[in-house]
Amino acid sequence: MAIEMIKTGMLATIQDRGRFGYQKYGVNVNGAMDEGSARVANLLVGNPEDAAVLELTLSGAALRFTEDHLIAICGANMSPMMDQASLPMWQPIIVKKGSILTFASYVSGCRVYVAMAGGIRVPLVLGSSSTNMRGQLGGFNGRSLHSGDMLEVGHVDEASRSARLWKKLQQSIGPAFNAKLFAMAPEEQVTIRFIPGPEYELLTADSKQKWLNGTWRIDAQSDRMGYRLHGEMLELEGSKEMISEGTVHGLIQLPANGQPIVLLSDRQTTGGYPRIAFVAAVDIPMFGQLKPGDAIRFVPVTIDEAEHLLLEYEQDMAMLKAAMMLKCSGA
Amino acid sequence: MKAEIMALGEKSIIITLGDDIDEQTHNRVVHLLAELEGHKLQGVIEYVPAYCTITVHYDPWHIWKWARSNNMQLSSPRVWLQKQLEAIIEPYIEGKNEESSNSRGRIVEIPVCYGGSYGPDLVDVARHNELTPEEVIAIHSSGTYLVHMLGFAPGFPYLGGMNKAIAMPRKAIPRASIEAGSVGIAGAQTGIYPISTPGGWRIIGRTPLKLFHPEFEIPTLIETGDRIKFIPITHEQFASIGELHWT
Known part of the structure; x- marks a missing residue:
């Protein structure tokens, strides 16, 4: 199971929620810039929230899937297209072996997150998959991605949430779960x-x-x-x-x-x-x-208001998680 | 100086234990850090010590969930954590805990090949201070330097105790890249670059030791609270030491 980076766009890196516990050694946290989108993308494909995802900057990236995959695209809208058809964002989708995903043109935002069921597989460095470009550690060989790089995707176990979700999507004729309300879409100002x-x-x-x-x-x-x-x-x-x-x-x-x-x-x-x-x-x-x-x-805002907002946001995220579990459960 | 606790946003709290860069404050930081790390407080992600402070990073949502599952009424995770921290640092607030000794007291010897291609700015530092390069080396390698904190880059030590006789301001235009292991001077500070990075320090030498090893749980050769001694070595010794591991 692999993905080939045909084109990287301005900057493409592997990120998760960050590398914690090592700041006292001077090791940066790193992690997805729009962490919310990265977490949602993972939840939508049945992954843990902190699985490794692909962070793409602006438009221009292109990737080829060498196997069938269950993916979700969240974050910036860079007109995701697959073999000339435009792809929905903020929901799980099945992509076919050999198909090519492109981000043709800019619509809004800055960073796109692509999550794959099973997660992108890179060695954990100090507990995280995030890329530390300055420290040249983590992610894909400690660097941003180049064209030609092959990314490995983790195995999706038969009994996993991802596998059940995948199966349901193949059978389903109704609309898939959509999590667009989590979008951080910058408006005019x-x-x-x-x-x-x-x-x-x-x-x-x-x-x-x-x-x-x-x-x-x-x-x-x-x-x-x-x-x-x-x-x-x-x-x-x-x-x-x-x-x-x-x-x-x-x-x-x-x-x-x-x-x-x-x-x-x-x-x-x-x-x-x-x-x-x-x-x-x-x-x-x-x-x-x-x-x-x-x-x-x-x-x-006061610190109390900010804390309250954060707890509310996390409650929403927990609801999404619970909803995805329901969606994936049972036969 | 009393200890102070202050929120830095809704996910971090800073504990301030002094207002000067000195060994007494440093010792309080190191002691309290060990104390805090032993407590395993709910929601705490990590503690980051610096010259006079310890920054506590925490997850309010974790504390919230934990309280809910324990049927605890919690108005604010921040207020709860602040209370727990206050209880632990009380001896520090009242200034009772004033040990003057450094509990770690580990001395790490860093071999350095001074001058030449490894230390392109050694001659400038000597000229700036009206010394010979040999005198700069003698002064730099005679000191013992306290590691006040790590920061800036993975494994980069902020060292105290440099003799001002070899001080020199940073370069006006930073170098685009400084080799890993480079030993430099910036103002009255000295330091070692653990990884290759841009920087404006005056580079006087280089160590063949690898200071940063991300594959180890403690990824740095030098830790906060250590003391460092620089040992002058020749080019031949530099080559033979190569990339040493310390484990």
């Missing part, structure tokens, strides 16, 4: 909720207004490590001497140039810039679907 950080109160009154009322554009110098935000320059009252400490996913730092940086999946484990805000955890996956030039605005 995205609103990101944030929790004020320890240095938020050090922003000058003028800067606070600029932060709250301004439109921020994703800078071209943005990658999986962090997104630089381009807008009016922000200033802190006085200078704050910072000592390096552990970083946080979604932390918004303010370096001396006054342009904030949002720390994302490939962030360094430690850092020492003023911490003006934290992206509410439920909104972090949205950054995975933003691309350079996109505009965002920030609105404050």
